[in-house]
Amino acid sequence: MVPDPDDILMRAFLAPARALEPSAEEIVNVLARVRPASRGSGAPRRPVGRLRTLAAGLAALLLVAAAIWSVPATRAALEGAGESVGGAFSGWLGGDAADAPGRPLRSDEPAPAEPTPTYLYDHQAAREPRVIAEAGGYKLYSYIGPSGGLNFLLGGGLGFGFENIAQLGKAPLHVLGPGARRHADAEGHVALFGIAARSVKSVELTYESGPPLRVDGVDGGFVLLAKPGRGPQEVVALDSRGDVVGRQSVDEIDWQHYLERPRG
Amino acid sequence: MEPNSQQAEPRSVAAEVHRLRGGDSEAAEALARRGVRLALQTAGALLESREEASDIAQDVAVDALRSLGKLRDPEAFDAWVHRITVRHTMRRLKRQRRAREAETPLALLSEAAQPSVPEDTDPDALIAARQTLVTALTRLPARQRLALALRYVHDLSDTEIAAALDCREGTVHALLSRGRRTLRRDPQLIEIAIEFRGG
Numbered sequence: 462m463v464p465d466p467d468d469i470l471m472r473a474f475l476a477p478a479r480a481l482e483p484s485a486e487e488i489v490n491v492l493a494r495v496r497p498a499s500r501g502s503g504a505p506r507r508p509v510g511r512l513r514t515l516a517a518g519l520a521a522l523l524l525v526a527a528a529i530w531s532v533p534a535t536r537a538a539l540e541g542a543g544e545s546v547g548g549a550f551s552g553w554l555g556g557d558a559a560d561a562p563g564r565p566l567r568s569d570e571p572a573p574a575e576p577t578p579t580y581l582y583d584h585q586a587a588r589e590p591r592v593i594a595e596a597g598g599y600k601l602y603s604y605i606g607p608s609g610g611l612n613f614l615l616g617g618g619l620g621f622g623f624e625n626i627a628q629l630g631k632a633p634l635h636v637l638g639p640g641a642r643r644h645a646d647a648e649g650h651v652a653l654f655g656i657a658a659r660s661v662k663s664v665e666l667t668y669e670s671g672p673p674l675r676v677d678g679v680d681g682g683f684v685l686l687a688k689p690g691r692g693p694q695e696v697v698a699l700d701s702r703g704d705v706v707g708r709q710s711v712d713e714i715d716w717q718h719y720l721e722r723p724r725g
Numbered sequence: 726m727e728p729n730s731q732q733a734e735p736r737s738v739a740a741e742v743h744r745l746r747g748g749d750s751e752a753a754e755a756l757a758r759r760g761v762r763l764a765l766q767t768a769g770a771l772l773e774s775r776e777e778a779s780d781i782a783q784d785v786a787v788d789a790l791r792s793l794g795k796l797r798d799p800e801a802f803d804a805w806v807h808r809i810t811v812r813h814t815m816r817r818l819k820r821q822r823r824a825r826e827a828e829t830p831l832a833l834l835s836e837a838a839q840p841s842v843p844e845d846t847d848p849d850a851l852i853a854a855r856q857t858l859v860t861a862l863t864r865l866p867a868r869q870r871l872a873l874a875l876r877y878v879h880d881l882s883d884t885e886i887a888a889a890l891d892c893r894e895g896t897v898h899a900l901l902s903r904g905r906r907t908l909r910r911d912p913q914l915i916e917i918a919i920e921f922r923g924g
Contacts, residue, residue: 468877471873471876471877471905471908472877475770475874475877475878477769478766478767478769478770478874478878479766479878479879481762481765481766481769481775481778482762482765483758483761483762483765483782484779487761487765487779487782487783488754488757488758488761490783491757491760491761491783491786491787491790492753492754492757494783494787495753495757495786495787495790495791578737578739578740578743579737580737580739580740580743583737583740586740586744587740606744606747606749607744607749607751608747608748608749610747610748610749612743612747614743619797620742620743620746620747620799621746621747622743622744622746622747622748622749623747624747624748641797641798643797
């Protein structure tokens, strides 16, 4: 296609604007203004119930965590931590890749429901990327960030980061939430992602009525293909004997929102 | 053709957004730089001084980083910044509604980047041409100016400009057409166009 002469001139005359670069002082000013408000505001919004639960757990564990994590993480130091979510990831973060939940991310990941973000293959951005759980093509990814933190990626979009294991709290499971999709998929599913303690072998998603959705073979994480129209209530964590070891409400999630038809 | 500074980003913007959500301060700096740069270039094409553009760019970057939690698609960070830039710039332009002559148009300040015009172009003629264009731009309605800046500074598509201006693609097409038509009718720009086209 031949470029429009007017376009060429417009681009030429505005070239200096395209060449503008920020000064160091401008960046420093921005960071100084952002930092006081950045805690909590930079993270994705989560339902109030989960946020409150997580915040309470973090606050309660802050002092304990400082003591535990002031020395290098070792499995011995974390004895008994297998009952909490953190225990499922502590060995891995401590340097024992063989103890990591899930499986390594493959270069040829089969048919994800959402495209695998390319930065997961950038070893500087995402160390030791893994697939912690998957269902229906939806995958829960985890990786160690550049600063050593633990990161989770829900499907192709929404991400959560934890600076250390202590931030995961004591609970045997955390429902991280639905992914970035705004609507149920063609099968009427909304992927619900979560992480779980090593002792958790199965999870069940209960509904307002009818049988729960059960997923077995949990290894550090889970993906539940929730039916929003059935009114999901809570995720129940079960150990190898089928005993309930934890539960978390999910009824505060606006499930009706996922039933609205996409615009356009 | 000058290098597009956006292409020099070594890591994907989505990766930086994820890193920032994970508490990575380097990501905060990278995104602050990216946000300031994008906004600076847009505002810089329309405002009369770098100081004015800088004020807006910093406000935009602060808003973008503080509201990052509302950004559902990390890949859409640039679009997010453009949208915030439009809001801030529009506000500023409306305050300047009373037309003023551009004293030192920002588009003239940097001579380092040479635009793609014929090599034998007289530099003085080029500066005069830019002066004329920026002055002519200040006479356009704010939304037309923004649409033109987003197209010719950032090379955004109609769809992307529509997202930034919060309007339909058809409206973008109309804004760009009207803006170009007005500029084409400017007697001084006609002379310049003839000169630069070699016609």
